Amino acid sequence: MVLPGSDSAPDVVKILISGGFGVGKTTMVGSVSEITPLRTEEVLTTPSVSVDDLVGVERKTTTTVALDFGRITLNTDLVLYLFGTPGQQRFWFMWNDLAVGALGGVVLVDTRRLETSFAAIDFFEKRDIPFVVAVNCFGGRQPYPAEQIRRALSLRPDAHLCMFDARDRSSCRDVLIALIDHAITAATLAARSGSAESVRSDKTV
DSSP, X not given: OOOTTOSSOOEEEEEEEEESTTSSHHHHHHHHOSSOOBOOXXXXXXXXXXXXXXXTOTXXXXXXXXXXXXXXXXXXXXXXXXXXXXXXXXGGGGHHXXXXXXXXXXXXXXXXXXXXXXXXXXXXXXXXXXXXXXEEXXXXXXXXXXXXXXXXXXXXXTOEEEEEOTTOHHHHHHHHHHHHHHHHHHHHHHHHHHHHHHHHHHHHO
């Protein structure tokens, strides 16, 4: 894919949009995608009532059963492919496949259901995949300060946390830019650490 006015193809980066059931992943992908997003939503049925926890999201009538896919062009040199992961535990086996080749991830958090986000945070931490935590401000409001949310989620000191509105395109775009910046910083630090370790190894030979 070559963008108009460009003589070369842009870099394509894969980003995961993750989090628990009903935190706003599908909404975020739909809000920020420049193309009509691919969605794999199905209607919640009576048998799923005993499986899916609807506390706090009682009005939710559909659920993602595979993935959401969207695309956003940040500039002529960088295009993001967005993959929204399914939130229910019975579909978590797909996360490993979706994570292959991902530059980083966004973990969406709903403060009404904080416990649904722990699995996604653990997933990225255990695999050393750069991620940012994005707290969805439903109704444009958030009753809890960032530091209180950080403590409740037991985030590492270097974990990036931001407030955003999953329905607002510019707000979602800011989250993605924050992730790119964080991933670049993490890669730079890793490269420096690797170079320093190489120098120490050479000196001991």
